[in-house]
Amino acid sequence: MYAVPGRQSTIESGVAKEPANPSPIRTRRPRYPGKNPRAFHQKYKELNPARYAAEVQKILESGKTPAGMHVPIMVAEVLRCLRPAPGEIAVDCTLGGGGHARAILEGLQLGGRLIGLDVDPLELPRAEAHLRAAGFGPDTFTTRHSNFAGLAQALAAEGLAAADIIIADLGVSSMQLDNPDRGFSYKGVGPLDMRMNPARGEPASAMIARISETALAALLEENADEPHAALIAGLLKQHPLATTQAAERAVRVGLTTALPQIAKAEVKMSVRRTFQALRIAVNDEFAVLDALLRSLPHCLAPGGRVALLTFHSGEDRRVKKAFQAGQRAGLYAEVADTVIRSTKQETFANRRASSAKLRWAVRAR
Numbered sequence: 001m002y003a004v005p006g007r008q009s010t011i012e013s014g015v016a017k018e019p020a021n022p023s024p025i026r027t028r029r030p031r032y033p034g035k036n037p038r039a040f041h042q043k044y045k046e047l048n049p050a051r052y053a054a055e056v057q058k059i060l061e062s063g064k065t066p067a068g069m070h071v072p073i074m075v076a077e078v079l080r081c082l083r084p085a086p087g088e089i090a091v092d093c094t095l096g097g098g099g100h101a102r103a104i105l106e107g108l109q110l111g112g113r114l115i116g117l118d119v120d121p122l123e124l125p126r127a128e129a130h131l132r133a134a135g136f137g138p139d140t141f142t143t144r145h146s147n148f149a150g151l152a153q154a155l156a157a158e159g160l161a162a163a164d165i166i167i168a169d170l171g172v173s174s175m176q177l178d179n180p181d182r183g184f185s186y187k188g189v190g191p192l193d194m195r196m197n198p199a200r201g202e203p204a205s206a207m208i209a210r211i212s213e214t215a216l217a218a219l220l221e222e223n224a225d226e227p228h229a230a231l232i233a234g235l236l237k238q239h240p241l242a243t244t245q246a247a248e249r250a251v252r253v254g255l256t257t258a259l260p261q262i263a264k265a266e267v268k269m270s271v272r273r274t275f276q277a278l279r280i281a282v283n284d285e286f287a288v289l290d291a292l293l294r295s296l297p298h299c300l301a302p303g304g305r306v307a308l309l310t311f312h313s314g315e316d317r318r319v320k321k322a323f324q325a326g327q328r329a330g331l332y333a334e335v336a337d338t339v340i341r342s343t344k345q346e347t348f349a350n351r352r353a354s355s356a357k358l359r360w361a362v363r364a365r
């Protein structure tokens with residue numbers, strides 16, 4: 001199991017700080033209502049897996065992902081597609097918590113090297129520290145704060161012409177999703193932000209305020225096939241929305257009021273699709289994926305393997321088309337003819353695996 005602790009107790013996160021060397025003096029646990037903490041920052045045990053390993057293991061075994069941890073998806077299947085061999089060069093375009101990277105690094109052994117890219121400047125150093133602690137030194141593992149749209153430039157900056165192995169596991173990590181400060185989810189109160197790199201671009205709240213209702217409706221339809229796009233765009237434009245919960249409420253209450261017959265489950269799906277569509281727009285996810293897909297054949301060494309994990313049809317369609325076009329052009333020798341899905345057991349153990357689709361391709365020699 002490559003469950004990766006992504007977030008330790010920190011002052012900046014507002015988590016009640018655990019002392020590095022716990023003293024024998026008993027300290028009060030953070031206060032929260034009820035038997036178990038519900039808010040992300042109060043889950044002090046989950047956020048400190050080194051100290052509370054047994055509790056964290058119990059949560060994993062119950063099919064949940066502990067706060068601040070990312071459970072990598074389809075690790076065995078990814079390894080079967082990528083076949084890492086000693087001495088090879090690998091790039092993980094989406095390092096996240098480093099779970100896939102660690103599994104690949106174990107296959108590269110002596111002489112091999114993995115470069116981990118991530119656009120998120122907050123989580124990248126945590127993943128690096130975690131993999132260093134697991135024994136991967138700078139000769140075998142390096143990180144770069146980079147968007148994977150710049151994969152070719154990242155390789156060149158590392159003095160490499162091409163890689164034998166490339167992986168991208170798209171979307172956001174559990175660390176990003178669960179932390180309300182990042183503004184991806186409405187489960188906790190947080191700013192309506194959604195930027196993977198908070199130092200660039202504009203938060204979702206500013207984008208909603210800036211673009212027209214028509215443009216907002218178009219992006220809801222294009223990015224998430226939202227059937228109530230026009231209605232939701234109007235709801236989102238009614239009042240300025242500063243928090244994720246305000247946006248969730250605007251869509252939920254607005255849809256239920258405008259369409260009294262609508263089923264609760266349908267409203268829930270619309271809220272989810274709205275958040276997905278906004279996140280894709282804020283991070284320009286389709287444009288950067290298209291850029292990655294264009295550069296892949298030129299960044300792979302002859303016989304090199306690539307594996308891509310996608311989480312919705314807009315992504316999978318792009319990957320499938322690009323791989324098929326690359327094969328027709330003679331750039332890929334082989335491509336996946338069907339998607340690989342996670343097993344029932346994995347989906348039970350990690351609900352986030354249920355929508356994952358894995359595709360692979362092999363560079364022509």
Ligand SMILES: C[S@@+](CC[C@H](N)C(=O)[O-])C[C@H]1O[C@@H](n2cnc3c(N)ncnc32)[C@H](O)[C@@H]1O
Nearest residue numbers: 072094096097098099100118119120147148169
């Ligand atoms: C699903 S997580 C990856 C998890 C990782 N495979 C693991 O095992 O822990 C996706 C990661 O990709 C990063 N990411 C998303 N889009 C990116 C992009 N265009 N360039 C670089 N990193 C990106 C996110 O910041 C996030 O950390």
